[in-house]
Amino acid sequence: MRQSQLFTETQREAPKDEKSKNSQLLIRAGFIDKLMAGVYSYLPLGFLVLKKIENIIREEIQKIGGQELFLPALHPKENWLKTSRWQQKEMFKLKSRSGKDCSLGWTHEEIITPLVKKFVKSYKNLPVAVYQIQTKFRDELRAKSGLLRGVEFIMKDLYSFHQDEEDLDKYYEKVKKAYFQIFKRCGLAKQTFLTLASGGTFSKYSHEFQVITPYGEDTIYLCPKCKLAINKEIIKEEKYKCSKCQTKKLEIKRAIEVGNIFKLKDKFSRPFDFTFVNREGKKKLILMGCYGIGLPRLMGAIVEVCHDEKGIIWPREVAPFQVHLIPLAETSSHFAPYPVWPGSVIENTQKVKKISQKLYQDLQEARIEVLYDDREDKTAGEKFADADLIGIPLRIVVSERTLRKNCLELKQREKKEIKLVRINQVKKYVK
Amino acid sequence: MRQSQLFTETQREAPKDEKSKNSQLLIRAGFIDKLMAGVYSYLPLGFLVLKKIENIIREEIQKIGGQELFLPALHPKENWLKTSRWQQKEMFKLKSRSGKDCSLGWTHEEIITPLVKKFVKSYKNLPVAVYQIQTKFRDELRAKSGLLRGVEFIMKDLYSFHQDEEDLDKYYEKVKKAYFQIFKRCGLAKQTFLTLASGGTFSKYSHEFQVITPYGEDTIYLCPKCKLAINKEIIKEEKYKCSKCQTKKLEIKRAIEVGNIFKLKDKFSRPFDFTFVNREGKKKLILMGCYGIGLPRLMGAIVEVCHDEKGIIWPREVAPFQVHLIPLAETSSHFAPYPVWPGSVIENTQKVKKISQKLYQDLQEARIEVLYDDREDKTAGEKFADADLIGIPLRIVVSERTLRKNCLELKQREKKEIKLVRINQVKKYVK
Numbered sequence: 001m002r003q004s005q006l007f008t009e010t011q012r013e014a015p016k017d018e019k020s021k022n023s024q025l026l027i028r029a030g031f032i033d034k035l036m037a038g039v040y041s042y043l044p045l046g047f048l049v050l051k052k053i054e055n056i057i058r059e060e061i062q063k064i065g066g067q068e069l070f071l072p073a074l075h076p077k078e079n080w081l082k083t084s085r086w087q088q089k090e091m092f093k094l095k096s097r098s099g100k101d102c103s104l105g106w107t108h109e110e111i112i113t114p115l116v117k118k119f120v121k122s123y124k125n126l127p128v129a130v131y132q133i134q135t136k137f138r139d140e141l142r143a144k145s146g147l148l149r150g151v152e153f154i155m156k157d158l159y160s161f162h163q164d165e166e167d168l169d170k171y172y173e174k175v176k177k178a179y180f181q182i183f184k185r186c187g188l189a190k191q192t193f194l195t196l197a198s199g200g201t202f203s204k205y206s207h208e209f210q211v212i213t214p215y216g217e218d219t220i221y222l223c224p225k226c227k228l229a230i231n232k233e234i235i236k237e238e239k240y241k242c243s244k245c246q247t248k249k250l251e252i253k254r255a256i257e258v259g260n261i262f263k264l265k266d267k268f269s270r271p272f273d274f275t276f277v278n279r280e281g282k283k284k285l286i287l288m289g290c291y292g293i294g295l296p297r298l299m300g301a302i303v304e305v306c307h308d309e310k311g312i313i314w315p316r317e318v319a320p321f322q323v324h325l326i327p328l329a330e331t332s333s334h335f336a337p338y339p340v341w342p343g344s345v346i347e348n349t350q351k352v353k354k355i356s357q358k359l360y361q362d363l364q365e366a367r368i369e370v371l372y373d374d375r376e377d378k379t380a381g382e383k384f385a386d387a388d389l390i391g392i393p394l395r396i397v398v399s400e401r402t403l404r405k406n407c408l409e410l411k412q413r414e415k416k417e418i419k420l421v422r423i424n425q426v427k428k429y430v431k
Numbered sequence: 432m433r434q435s436q437l438f439t440e441t442q443r444e445a446p447k448d449e450k451s452k453n454s455q456l457l458i459r460a461g462f463i464d465k466l467m468a469g470v471y472s473y474l475p476l477g478f479l480v481l482k483k484i485e486n487i488i489r490e491e492i493q494k495i496g497g498q499e500l501f502l503p504a505l506h507p508k509e510n511w512l513k514t515s516r517w518q519q520k521e522m523f524k525l526k527s528r529s530g531k532d533c534s535l536g537w538t539h540e541e542i543i544t545p546l547v548k549k550f551v552k553s554y555k556n557l558p559v560a561v562y563q564i565q566t567k568f569r570d571e572l573r574a575k576s577g578l579l580r581g582v583e584f585i586m587k588d589l590y591s592f593h594q595d596e597e598d599l600d601k602y603y604e605k606v607k608k609a610y611f612q613i614f615k616r617c618g619l620a621k622q623t624f625l626t627l628a629s630g631g632t633f634s635k636y637s638h639e640f641q642v643i644t645p646y647g648e649d650t651i652y653l654c655p656k657c658k659l660a661i662n663k664e665i666i667k668e669e670k671y672k673c674s675k676c677q678t679k680k681l682e683i684k685r686a687i688e689v690g691n692i693f694k695l696k697d698k699f700s701r702p703f704d705f706t707f708v709n710r711e712g713k714k715k716l717i718l719m720g721c722y723g724i725g726l727p728r729l730m731g732a733i734v735e736v737c738h739d740e741k742g743i744i745w746p747r748e749v750a751p752f753q754v755h756l757i758p759l760a761e762t763s764s765h766f767a768p769y770p771v772w773p774g775s776v777i778e779n780t781q782k783v784k785k786i787s788q789k790l791y792q793d794l795q796e797a798r799i800e801v802l803y804d805d806r807e808d809k810t811a812g813e814k815f816a817d818a819d820l821i822g823i824p825l826r827i828v829v830s831e832r833t834l835r836k837n838c839l840e841l842k843q844r845e846k847k848e849i850k851l852v853r854i855n856q857v858k859k860y861v862k
Contacts, residue, residue: 007498007559008550033546035503036531041546042501044561050501067438070473070481072466073504073566074583094525094535096582097570100467104525115464115472119439124808128438130475135504135566139528151527152505377555 001321003373006030008043010386021215022300023146025312029389031320038143038151040296045390048320050154053295054133056185056317057156060178064171066131066158071111073135077101079110082271090138104137109268109290112159117274120286123163126276127171131158133295145217147300148256158291163278168263168287175291179209179259186298187315191305192258195220195229196243199262205234206262210255213304218257221250229253256301264288312391313414321371323363323430324392327356328380328399348400356398359408359426368430388413394430432752434804437461439474441817452646453731454577456743460820462751469574469582471727476821479751481585484726485564487616487748488587491609495602497562497589502542504566508532510541513702521569535568540699540721543590548705551717554594557707558602562589564726576648578731579687589722594709599694599718606722610640610690617729618746622736623689626651626660627674630693636665637693641686644735649688652681660684687732695719743822744845752802754794754861755823758787759811759830779831787829790839790857799861819844825861 008030015034018024023040026032031046042050058068080086080103092104105111112130120128136155143151158175162168176194183192188211195208210220210229220229223242230243230250241248269275269286278284299318306313316322329349360372371392373383387395397409407420410429421429439461446465449455454471457463462477473481489499511517511534523535536542543561551559567586574582589606593599607625614623619642626639641651641660651660654673661674661681672679700706700717709715730749737744747753760780791803802823804814818826828840838851841860852860 005496005498007547007556007561030550033549035542036505036507036533039503039505041503041542044498044500047500065436067436067475069475069478072470072472072583074467074470074568076467089528092525092527094523096523097520097572102467111466111472116438118464119461125438130438137505141528152503 001371003371004375006044006371008045010389018146019144020146020148020300020304021307022148022303025303025307025389026147026300029312029391032147036151038140038149040147040150045320046299049299049314049318050295052318052320053186053298054154054156057133057182057293057295060182060185061131061156061158064129064174064178065127066129068132069130070132070134071105071108071115073105073137075103075105075111077103079114083110083268084271085110090140092137092139106136106138107290107292108132108134108157109159109264109288113268113272113274113288116159116161117272117286120161120274120276122277123279126163126286127161127167129158129160129171131156131291136294145300147296147303148217150294150296153297154295156293156295160289160291162287162289163276163284165265165287168265168289172261172263172289175261175289176207179261179291179293182293183209183211183258183298185317186302187306187318188258188302193220193222193227193229193255195231195255195257196234197231197260198233198237206260208257209259211258211301211305212253212255213301214254215304216254216256218255220253220255222253223247223250229255256297256304258298258301259291259293261291262289264290307391308414310385311389314391314393316393319369319391319393321369321392322394323368323370324373324387324390324395325356325360325363325370326373326383326387326395326397327352328383328397329353329376348403351403352398352400355403355423359396359398359423362427363430366427366431396426396430432802434802435806437475437802439476441820449577450575451577451579451731451735452738453579453734456734456738456820457578457731460743460822463578467582469571469580471578471581476751477730480730480745480749481726483749483751484617484729485585485587488564488613488724488726491613491616492562492587492589495560495605495609496558497560499563500561501563501565502536502539502546504536504568506534506536506542508534510545514541514699515702516541521571523568523570537567537569538721538723539563539565539588540590540695540719544699544703544705544719547590547592548703548717551592551705551707553708554710557594557717558592558598560589560591560602562587562722576731578727578734579648581725581727584728585726587724587726591720591722593718593720594707594715596696596718599696599720603692603694603720606692606720607638610692610722610724613724614640614642614689614729616748617733618737618749619689619733624651624653624658624660624686626662626686626688627665628662628691629664629668637691639688640690642689642732642736643684643686644732645685646735647685647687649686651684651686653684654678654681660686687728687735689729689732690722690724692722693720695721738822739845741816742820745822745824747824750822750824752800752823753825754799754801755804755818755821755826756787756791756794756801757804757814757818757826757828758783759814759828760784760807779834782834783829783831786834786854790827790829790854793858794861797858797862827857827861 011028014024014028033041133156140151160171191211195210197206197208199206222229226244265287266285274286275283363370395411410419410421442459445455445459464472564587591602622642626641628637628639630637653660657675696718697716705717706714794801826842841850841852
C-alpha cells in the first residue's frame, strides 16, 4: 500500500486519558481510535493486524476440527433465564419496540447449546466442535487498559460437545496445543504460560494462558522449573505450591490473560436438556468444553510485550505489512521545471523514485506485503520516526547515497544493525 | 469437507412461522437458524456463503480505493445528538451501568465523519474512501421476510469524502460500476436494475440496486428499453415516466433492494464542522457519499432468484463448495466380516469408496472446494435430495454402474442433463 493513500497519520502524543502502553502506541501509530471508554475503532493498519490474528486463530482451530459459524449478538431473554444468568451484571440489556427483552452476548453458551441440540441426537454425531470470531459486549465499569479490557471486543469462542469425559479430556488437550501454537505465531512463545485457575462450580480447575509483562492486570505465581503457573484465586484457595513439582519457590509475575479454556461438563447441557443416545441406546447428557481468545486483548498484549521507546515491534506473522519501503529524496519537488542534468539533485531524486517504484512492484508480485512511504512532504527523520512507531519488521531504505554502490539499506525493526544489500539480492533477503 | 463431519443436517420441513422462500430453503438446507424474529445464526454452510459474498465485495471495493476499517457497534449518544438522529425510532438504545446513554449502530455516518475529520485537513488528503463489513442493528417491527429484513445484519458500508461535487460525482459513478460488478459476480446480472430513488433532504436523487423477483418487498417501474427503473416514491412525487427516454410504457415489477448509494454532500460534514483547506487556502465543508450493501439481504435475494422446487441453485462464485461429490455404495456396511470375492457387493463398494476418496483428494489439491458426501447411512435418494436442496453447482456421482465404463456422472445443479465423463477427464471438466 502507498502510505500517501493511507488516510491516517501518526501522532506525536497520545490522548491524555490513555494510560496503557498498548493504546498509547496503537493510537499514536494510527492503528486504533477511541470512540468511548473500552470501545475502539480499528483503522486500516489496525484492521490488517486484526485480520492477521484472526487468520492465525482460524487456521489453528480448523486444524483441530472446529467448524466456523456466526451467531447473533442480540439474544432473547428466555435463553438466559434457562441458566439463571439473566442477572449477570456485566450483560447489557435492552428492550425492543415490540416489548421483547434482549441482551447483548458476552459469551454464547446460551445460544450454541440449544442450536447444536437441534442437530445432534446420537453418539454417532459426536464429537462436535464449533467456533466463531464475533463481537462481544461487556458492561465494564473500569475499562482503562486500552485493548486489554474492552466494553465491545471481538472474540474467538469455541465450543465442543462430547459423549464422555475421556473424549472431552482428549479434546481439551488438543485445544491446549492449538492455543500454544496460536500464541507462538503471534510472537508470544517465550512469554505465554499455562496457568492453573479455578474452574467454577463444575470443574475443579480451568486453565488460563497468561502473557508475562510488567503492565499486566493479573498476578500469577510461576514455577521456573516446570514453566507452569497458578493464578491468584488458586493461591487463596489452596496451598502455595507448583501444581506439578510441588515446589514452593514460585516467582510472582504480572501478566495478561490472553485465553482461557474450561471444561463445562454438563453445566449447560443440563438446563437445556441436551441429551444424546449413547452406544448402549441410553440417553445421556452431553458434556461440553468452551475455549476463548479475545482478539483485541491479544493484540494489546502483543504491543505490551513487543515495543521499545520508539514504538511498536510487530512479530512477523501479525505485522500489518512485512516490509516498510522508504525512498529518501533530497528534494520534495516531484516535477522538474528546468532541464535535468546528470548528477543533479533532481536526477538523483528521480533515480531513487524509479528504483523504489520498481522494487515496490517486484515485492508485491512476490506476494510480499509492502507499505511504500511515497509521501513527498516528509523529511527522512519524519519517515524514520513513523517507521519505528508503526513497527513493520523490515525497513528498506532507498537513497542516493547507497544507490551509488548499487545497494539498499535493510534494517530489522528490533535490531540496531543496518545491512547494505545489493539491489538484485534484496528480494532473496526479504524471503 | 466431509459431509459426515458437518454437524448440521437438512430438514424436510421449514418452521411454520417462516413465510419467505429464502429463509425456508436456507433453514431446511442447514445454512441458517432463526434465534428470534429478524435474528439468524449462520451455520457452517451459511457462513461459507457469507464469506464468499464478503470477499467479492471486498475485492470490488478495494479496486475503487476503499480502505477497510472496523467501527464499533456501540455508539455514544453525543454523536447522534449532533445530527438530531438520536430520536430515530429504529435505533436500539441502552444505558451502561455507569449511566452512559448508548445506541447500537444501524449506520455509521455519525461515527466515521468525526473520525476521518481527525486526519483529513487539506485538499491534499482528498479524496478518501473507507468501508467496513460489520454488524448493524435495526429495531424492525415487521421482520418477516427471512434474511431480507433483519434486526441484526452484516452490512458493507462505504463512505467517501471529497473536495467538490465534481469529485463526488466521479466517485459515485465508480461505485455504481463496482456495485454492478458485485451483483454480477453474485449471479444476479440479469435481475439487477439501477433504480432512481428519492434522495432525501440534500440530494434530489439517490440510486437503489433492485433485484427483480416475484416475492420482492418493493415495487419498481422498469423501462424495458433503457433498463432503468424508478421507485414508488419517485412515482408519487413526479410524473410517471422513464428518467432517460421519458417513455410512459413502464413495467411494474416486484423487487428486492440489495444496495443503495447516496450523495450526502454536506449533510454530515456540516453538523460535525468537518472542513478542509482547499487549493486556494480557503476553508470548505467536505462533501460526502455513502454506499451500502446488506450481506444477508443479498444472500436472501440470491436464494429468492436462484432456486427451483427442489432447493437452492447457488451461482458459482457464492456457492459454499464448487463440487458435491457423492459416492453411491450398494451397501452401507463399511467393514467385511467375511472374505471379499471379485464382483461382490462389498468389493464394488470398496472400489466406489477408493475412487471417491482419491478424487476428493485430487480435487482439493487442485484447490477446488468439495463437499464429500461420505455418509454411510443415507440412501442414494436421500443423498440426491440433500444435494438438490443444498444447491452446490456441480454434482459428481461415483457408482459401480458407471465405474464399469470407467466413467463418473456429472450434473450441473441447474440442468437436467447428466454427463458421463471418463475418470481421468473429470478434473479438466470441473475447471
